[in-house]
Amino acid sequence: MATSIFIVDDHYMVIEGIRSLLQNEKGIEWTGHAMNAASCLAFLKKQQPDVILMDINLPDKNGIDLCKEVKEKYPSVFIIGLSTFNQQSFIRKMMENGASGYVLKNATQEELKEAIDAVIKGKVFLSEDVSQTLRKEETPNIVLTRREKEVLELIADGMTNIEIAQKLFISVTTVDTHRKNLLAKLEARNTASLVRIATQLHLI
């Protein structure tokens, strides 16, 4: 029985590329595509493919959240993350949210086929580059609290501690404490590197 495939990606060229790569593969059946999260969910209500290839960057919702939602509603569907970025934090979050694999957009036809074959058997598939990144970048998964994220956002917006304190109805010293903890958690030396690192980790 053929494996049915569905694609979610907002780039027409990528959809077309994947379709072209897979169209001559035996045992793979193309069931359609969506260019945003909403139409993906709409499709799934009617029909569930075996595998979804899911881009991380979507116009209406990020792939990480969509992945979680899809897996909650349709646990039997296997999801393969798809993006241009070989970024540890993204990949980890995708896998945490139930994805079975992750490939980069520069993947070859063979790699893509291999990924689909693997996940359909219940295995986990990561591109060579991806698993290497996961091994190499031993970033111990930085977790910020709700409040810390809030403060971080406002810092990046250029607000001073005093302004942040007023905005959040807390003391300036509390803001300072959060700031201190942010610097420690992200191993930043000062505000500049804090914002830089936070940006690189896609925390803001």
Next chain:
Amino acid sequence: MATSIFIVDDHYMVIEGIRSLLQNEKGIEWTGHAMNAASCLAFLKKQQPDVILMDINLPDKNGIDLCKEVKEKYPSVFIIGLSTFNQQSFIRKMMENGASGYVLKNATQEELKEAIDAVIKGKVFLSEDVSQTLRKEETPNIVLTRREKEVLELIADGMTNIEIAQKLFISVTTVDTHRKNLLAKLEARNTASLVRIATQLHLI
């Protein structure tokens, strides 16, 4: 006579997608592809296509610089910029460096064909979204000097004025002046927003 096309993009899926979109088009001849700037330049030494579709993000060199280099060496080749980002600064720089058009990766088959037809006739082609962005975002093209960029980088790296001064063999007050000018140019309130804005404008 058929229009010959060459693609530079580091994503295999995108190359395949474009090829798939164009393969049945009459009057378009696919001459090949490169996945980095170096092999693009190597190809051009042997053969010059009519049109190059060129991604902005390449592993070895950015498309903006590559565009300039190609246009200097082979002025008769038309270049169409290609990227996922609908970003004013990128588009403007591409056009300044001699590109004849700019399309996004979510372009349709018709749009792509239209773009090729237009540039081959010497016209300028911009996707609807792209030209809208150019009109809307009236960001008066922020230009930083060599030194300012240098200082900006070091600030984002978390260095203090004193450290930057030592590194660049200049006075602390000079660094402070550059910093002042950076804040003014990027309309930032402080270091945090400076780094944020600089990141958003892809200056660092």
Next chain:
DNA sequence: GAAAATATCCTGTTTTTACAGGATGGACAA
């Protein structure tokens, strides 16, 4: 060759951050 842009330097003040080293109460889990 003149004007504009760039890079350099200065004094001084105020504001903001960074850092040290705490404490307290509440929520939640083992």
Next chain:
DNA sequence: TTGTCCATCCTGTAAAAACAGGATATTTTC
């Protein structure tokens, strides 16, 4: 129930950045 985590608050000091308001020499550009 006894931790652990989180959010809150505190005092005090040192360092750094922001801001004002300059000046001067060297390139670059027209």
